Amino acid sequence: METLRVLELYSGIGGMHYALKQTGISADVVAAIDINTTANQIYKHNFPDTPLWNRTIEGIPLDELNGLCFDVILMSPPCQPFTRLGLQRDITDPRTKSFLYILDLLPRLSQLPRFILLENVKGFESSSARQCLVETLTKCGYTYQEVMVSPTSVGIPNSRLRYFLMAKLSTLAHSKKSFQPSEEPPSRLSPVDSLTEENPSPGFLYKLETTTEVLRKVNQNMDLSVRQIQDFLEPEENVDIEQYLVPHKTLLRYALILDIVTPVCRRSVCFTKGYGRYVEGTGSVLQSCMETEMESVFKHVDQCSKDDDKLQQLLKLKLRYFTPREVANLMGFPKSFSFPAQIPIKQRYKVLGNSLNVVVVASLLQELISS
Structure with missing residues (x-):
């Protein structure tokens, strides 16, 4: 496969970039975009040769994005509008403005990206933002797959259940495994935190645990x-x-x-x-x-x-x-x-708390791009 040109939105400390490198897929991040000053310092420290734009996404005109000629979009939009501990204001939250701007621009790009991967918190799957996303993808001719994955699924002892959407242009449907639209809420890639009655007695019950x-x-x-x-x-x-x-x-x-x-x-x-x-x-x-x-x-x-x-x-x-x-x-x-x-x-x-699990994303990117 030829070298893919990747646009990394909401780049943070570079979790998506590291995941991309971990796949071994030939790719070049043509621009990373974020407004968090601290995150950008860390990103630049680790990826000094990657163009890093300290700009608001909604302030970038269509012509400038077209000039990047990217094949892949990787993004992890702000999660606060969807998290269970927040106000869950969804698309009425000002922090979704940049994401809605992306959805508005996508159909108008001179060349649609071949692949899109999005990460967000549990809660996004039932949001109006997600509905806007899948409607836009369908209109643009993408097929997509949605999963909920925790790092325990890839052998890492940490629970971080997250929503992922992987999309590819339907013109690539000749691939070994094409993605199909799903009107149902996404399910976990594999069971996480399951309980069975066959477990041995937990012993002394202390603290406030049930x-x-x-x-x-x-x-x-x-x-x-x-x-x-x-x-x-x-x-x-x-x-x-x-x-x-x-x-x-x-x-x-x-x-x-x-x-x-x-x-x-x-x-x-x-x-x-x-x-x-x-x-x-x-x-x-x-x-x-x-x-x-x-x-x-x-x-x-x-x-x-x-x-x-x-x-x-x-x-x-x-x-x-x-x-x-x-x-x-x-x-x-x-x-x-x-x-x-x-x-x-x-x-x-x-910044780590705002980031994502690199191994999980690498596994999904491998499935998305190499399948």
């Missing part, structure tokens, strides 16, 4: 198709443990809702842009001291009446945050990926 939640975690940790957390950790000598330990105040206030994993676990929860600043639902924390049993600690915490005594028990676990490098590892970024030295840790967590 029996169902504990069973789910036990089930995940028994899935041998998923690698262990320890495969994604930095060498201990490279990590300043003190810098990443969960603060005392956080331990006392939120210990009962922390999602705690160990190096031998085969699961972790989705890392978000609030990791390290907020607690609930922002990502897992790692138990560093394996000589102490977590169940024993929480049993004793339950019996302590004084905060000082509770804290002493909790400190035995040496709970710490994953480092930004470790989060990047769990999100499939290669060893060659790095942050410019001037980017603060909080900003590193934030």
